[in-house]
Amino acid sequence: MSIDILFELQQETRRLFIAGSAMAANDLRLNRLLPGLKKLGETAPVFNRLAAATEELLGASREDSAAKLLELSTLLVAILYTQGKTDAAGEPQPVQGAGIALATDIPYRKLHPFIEALTTKGQGRLEQIRVSYEDGSFLDLRALPAVCAALEDSYAEIPDFVQEKLIPAFGASAVPVLQSQLNLQGGKGDGRRLQLLHRQLGATMLELVAEGASTGSTEVKLAAISILGAYADQEPLLLALSRDKRKDVRAAAYAALASIGTAPALDRLYEAAVSKDGEIAVEPIRQSGSPQLLERLIRQGEQALAQYSNGEAKLRTEASGQLLVVLHALEGAGKKMASEAFPFVQRLLTTGAYLVPETENAQEAAAELLLEMDLPEADQLAIELGNGGNGPFIRYGFRAAFRRLTPTAVYDRYAGQFNSAKSKTAKELLAAIREVVYRDAYDEDEDRYGEPVAREEAWDSRWLSLFIRLDQPGLVCMFAQRPDKEVTAYLTGKLREARWGVKDAGDMLATLFRIRYKEAPERFMELLERGAARNMYYMNGQQRRLVASMPKSYAPRLRAFGEKLTYESLRAEWMTQIDEIEQAPESAEEENGRGLWGWLKSKMS
Template sequence: MSILLLRELHEDVRRLMVAGASMAMDDTRLKRALPQLQLLGEKAPIFKRVAEEVSSTTESRPEHAAGKLLDLAVLLQAVLHTQSSTDTPGEVVPVGTTQSRQAGTTITYRKLKPLLDALTLRGSGRLEIIRQGKEEGSFADLRTYFPAVLALRDSYAEIADYVAVHVIPALGKAVIPVLQHAFNRDGNSGDARILIARYKLSDNPEELWPLLSSVAKEAALPVRLSAISLMSDSPHFQKELLELSYSRKKEIREAALNTLSSWTSPEIDDRFMEALMGKDAEFALWPIQVSDSVPLTEKLLDYGRSLIEKSVHDSHVIGVRENLARVLHGLKPRADQPSVIAFLLKAMDNNELEFKGTESLSGEAANLLLHSNDKNALLYLHELRENKAYFIGYSLKAALHIYDSVQVYNMYEGYFTTKKSKYVSDLLQAVYQYAENPLISISFDNQITKSFSWDERWVDRFIDLNEEELVCRIVKTPSEKVIAYLLEKAKVSPQLLKPRTLHIFYALFRLGHRDTPELVLSALELATKKSYYYLDRDSQFIVAMLPNRYAEQVSMIADKITYEYGKNQLKQLAEHIASKPAEFVQNQEGAEFLSWIKSKLS
């Protein structure tokens, strides 16, 4: 009774601290508890002390109310912590034991408490506490097992995923009984994670096969999907998955088809084709693309031929076109196979992929031939421009694969006369796709699959077409015409934060133009006059290319920036510039320089 009274009083004090200390004066609930406290105080001095604090709080003056209320709160907190029971309510039942892992309770509760709260409560900053606990080895304490498993159900998906990927596997087999006890087949995505964790930790997954079969057929949707994904470990489930691929729920059908792609068999190939030709066509594409089945390729080609034949007679062309487009998508990973190349060449040569009133599929077929790296297919695309000029973009791409840069220029420069030339936009798009963007490649290691060289004569041609970015990408050798063109373009938008200006600055640095550092500093000065928050990676890269002697000027410009983050960013760059190794000052190219400069970007 006495402890219950103190708890009620503690809740009243918390209420008043939220409402405001001034509300404590003459509070009726505090006054109502006072007689009982005084009565208990005759038997225990601590209750007498509490009664005095309550009386002092209710009778205090306004300027002293906050202090009195705080004294009462501290006293109640201390009493409750020393007098209350710490036992967990409810019946204690065993959940199983294991000898596979040494676990104890050697970590102090004071250290463990923030981690337990982060795993079980709500609020911000919890993920960082959990990560820190993992790094410090706090999960070796068995008191973290239940909270860790419960965290798999956390409403914040990032925490649940982190625990599933990093924490539970580290706990090992000792946590299996806890996972088994916590699993609820009618639960949510958290129980799906529990099922996956339990399966992956098991020494004998076959013991769980009956559970997977049962859950895949009847459970909450997230749990069913996780069970189906785990079935990919064994061909034992092929028959069940084929049945599940006909489920009324589209999510189950999709998951079953995806899992079936782990194996090859005539039955699976037939099911994929049935799905492709039916209502589940969108679900069938991915498993078809990743399947290693050779017979499946022939089935796709046969289906493609039947669609082409049908398109000649069928008036519902759009439906045929959509199905044929899916066939081409399914053939994409098989583009290098001779039978696929032959099918595509025949279809394009006979105009079998052209549809009136709809977008042609010939472009998709040309892309497949382009990625086949087959010499005959590339030669076909290169020569296609003579009969089908609208394919000239693909012809240029194919030529880049099979001819050297001089030959490509000699064969294609005549098409780049003016921007008004027919199909010149397709050609420019092809050049943009195949001409490496140096800033993207350097900043993000986003190299294109194959590096293509370009004849230097293209630079003059792109200057005439006023394609400044292509000039910046391709130019290697300095000339008065190129320098003058780039400097004139830099005047149009000199602010450092403009992407087009960054390309120009980088090209000028590569060409060794001596006034480039001054242009960069001038652009930085202009940037500080606007709302300047931070430098992106490309801008940082350009600033970091400045010689050592400009470090102090960069630091002075940083002092003019209002926003703290941008200021600190530029200050740090100034320090990197000042400490730049001497060999990099003279030669700002090569793998070592790029490695150094990328390590300094924030």
């Protein structure tokens, strides 16, 4: 028996409850349903009663309509309850649980912001996710599906955080959800799922990973290939994938072959290096670190150099590209391969036909490789190549000279080439000096701002006067060691012309404090009071240290300056630091603020 007509009648009675029972008199919709109800009455007496109740409502007066509508609705609801079914079609089947042992005892009010951050769009979501991660409230069964689904979030930092932090924290509990969401034809999120599943299940996943590498979407294929690099028995599949028509797939296969490191794998890397794939084969070759492979590439480089010297224009272009690939592949292995690589690099850098502007990138790569070898003969060649400001080699020659010669000899050799700071040779040398200072004196203090300080014993003292003459404030700051009159006159003179935020101003002030120049606090205060409040938007580490270096006696002037700052958050930070200066013990002002800075750091940590 069809009960559709009963549901239609229920809908009409609800309409009349809303519109008012007085509207029921001779209602067209109820009249349309009445014949069908009478026909149902032929099957059961109760439907006759339903049809009669409908007729009574249609003919009821305005005063009686409410009672009649309620009577019809009550009878209709009772009938509908008798017509429902509670069983499902089909045969019963056992339900298999996921076996996830996760609690659900975290109040949902606390969990909801985390789930919302994972499942919605907008700003501030990553911060909320990190908060939930840090307090551990994310480890809840109700959050797990949303966490795994967030691997596909469009904001790249969220999937990265989920993959690196959240899902590993769930451990094996995440496996069933990851498996249910995995689609080998999916996108980057599915590639992440495959990698996470392999992290939990290991080699038992190998068949599925191989399937993903063979037939998956590009993103899944790349993830699967990265996994296969840990399994030497997957070499045939990786060799096949290294000939895929897609460049990114070939690149991933080369990286996996480098991890395997078998003879066929290395042969394929060599084949790629000398083909159109040379550029994408470089990093996997470096990763492999195979001396045999690098030796083959050096021999290939020698052939390419001969081809460049003797070939036509087209052949010279191909040979030049090949030489660059070989040199880049040797980066990082210069010291290990020094005995094999030095003759090749020496021949390349002394072949006149090759030393042309078109090959300058390769020339610089070769010169860098010379220094990496750390051989006396290699450094001597670098010095000779840079004689007279020769092309790009002056920088590498200076670095080699610094390593091999005395400070006096280095100054005598190079100082005479500074006719002005604007010549090409001078610019190359100044860049080399900065690079050497950074390499030689960089301290790994994460809180360090500004330029490093040159080691006094490693440099001739005459450099400082030369940098002042060349008007190089950054290098003067690097080389200043004590409150010399020439240095302080130069730096204070530059500061009188400076404005807050201009290049080198912070370094010059920091240098004056470092060399214990007595007037450094006043010079700093003068700079602030020349309108710095209008141009100050935040404070970096160097600026905080400068403020912390000020004596207590300057606290009133510093506080008065802070009142002029435009931004409330900056003003609050400034005032907090002034409060700390005023509260510091007298002993913290030793060494012109150095002790005070250490005391402040301990207070702020």
